[in-house]
Amino acid sequence: TPVPTVFTPLTIRGLTLQNRFAVSPMCMYSASNGHLTDFHLVHLGQYALHGTPLTIIEATAVTPNGRISPEDSGLWQDSQIAPIKRVTDFIHSQGQKVGIQLAHAGRKASTLAPWHYRTLGKEVATEELGGWPDNLWAPSPIPWAEGFPTPKEMTLEQIRGLVRSWKDAARRAVEAGVDLIEIHGAHGYLLTEFLSPITNQRTDQYGGLPFENRVRLLVEIITAIRSVIPESMPLFLRISATEWMSHLGQPSLDLGESKKIASLVADLGVDLLDVSSGGNNPAQKIEVHPYYQVDLASEIREHLRKEGKKMLIGAVGMIANAEMAKDVVESDGTVEVDGEHGTKAKADLVLVARQYLREPEFVPKVASELGVKVRLPLQYSRAPFPKKKKV
Ligand code: FNR
Secondary structure: OOOHHHOEEEEEOOOOEEOOOOOOOOOOOOOOEEEHHHHHHHHHHHHHOOOOOOOEEEEEOHHHHHHOOOOOOOOHHHHHHHHHHHHHHHHHHOOEEEEEEEOHHHHHEEOOHHHHHHHHHOOOOOHHHHOOOOOOOEEOOOOOOOEEEEEEEOHHHHHHHHHHHHHHHHHHHHHHHOOOEEEOOOOOOOOHHHHOOOOOOOOOOOOOOOHHHHHHHHHHHHHHHHHHHHOOOOOEEEEEEEOOOHOOOOOOOOHHHHHHHHHHHHOOOOOEEEEEEEOOOOOOOOOOOOOHHHHHHHHHHHHHHOOOOEEEEEEEEEOHHHHHHHHHHHOOOEEEEOOOOOOOOOOOEEEEEEHHHHOOHHHHHHHHHHOOOOOHHHHOOOOOOOOOOOO
8 A cells, every 4th residue: 555645755945854744833931031941852852752754943033022922932142042953953863854933923922921821810921020012013003902012113124123133043043953944924923914904004115905015024034034044945934824804894814815925935935835824813703623724725735736836835723633634635646746646635744733742652643543654763662653443
């Protein structure tokens, strides 16, 4: 029987992943002044010990005010390189790959880690709690929700500085030994705020209704990052393919716009579009079902293929078992185009978040269910995974 596509290698520029799984970036609220800690080394390292070909380090802020919480990871200064290098060195020692997500939280910065806000009963990290509520950046001075601080409308000079910060952070990430960089353009953080006509009400070249204005910052950041990372290094971009606000009956960031974004960034050197959704507005209306985000990924992939563009697509959201993981990247199996197994796969890479918190051995478990073997450390060889019934 042929190996399911999800267990076939995937080559992106100079990088080859052993199979099609990735740990989706997840904030752990455990950094110390933006530096990764022992927690991160053990937490991220465990995935490499369990056959995960690619682990993406959590949203890592390019400026201090771009952190979601005071305990977020950052890459705004050189001292933050070494603790990341410790993680990349370990993951490489296990023959696996590691990426990093670079981010700026925009108007959603300066909040408390979930467990703090549950006990303290508030979300905003005030100054006494290590936050910076008076120094939030956004395209327009519109707060996330009632009771949240009003962000500052970024000046043109701040925007120019921000592009430099992304570029510097990317250069540091390369120094830290990462195999790829993902730009966080999703979930209502700064780049989504610029992309959405609801949160971007600027009247200059970076905003307003015209599409080319709202994407300008993203385009500048992609171009800046590509200019400092090796040609062989993949660049990923995560977007919210829709902000789920079409019920307002006014222009919003929706799937149609995201297809345009996809076409645009495919030509700028983005290698994989990681398709997520939502997070830009508390009034979002989502109809959740297991494929609610995979379907968005699939539609964008089909759009790109019709345009003859080869940018890869990552799917994320509620992928938590062998059957779905297999299905997401499986094609109809009839055609073999440029090393791709057919054209009708929904996505090319399976990103998994919460299931990895429950089950670090997700990949070998899925592998045993599908009758496939994955590489595990020799140290673990006396405890093979039992074979399960095939799905
Ligand atoms: C997340 N998510 C997330 N997304 C992102 O782009 N950057 C991040 O740093 C984080 N942080 C984060 C922390 C935690 C604890 C969770 C649970 C989630 C979202 C995550 O990557 C993923 O997109 C969603 O969780 C949906 O996938 P699953 O969990 O259904 O597989």
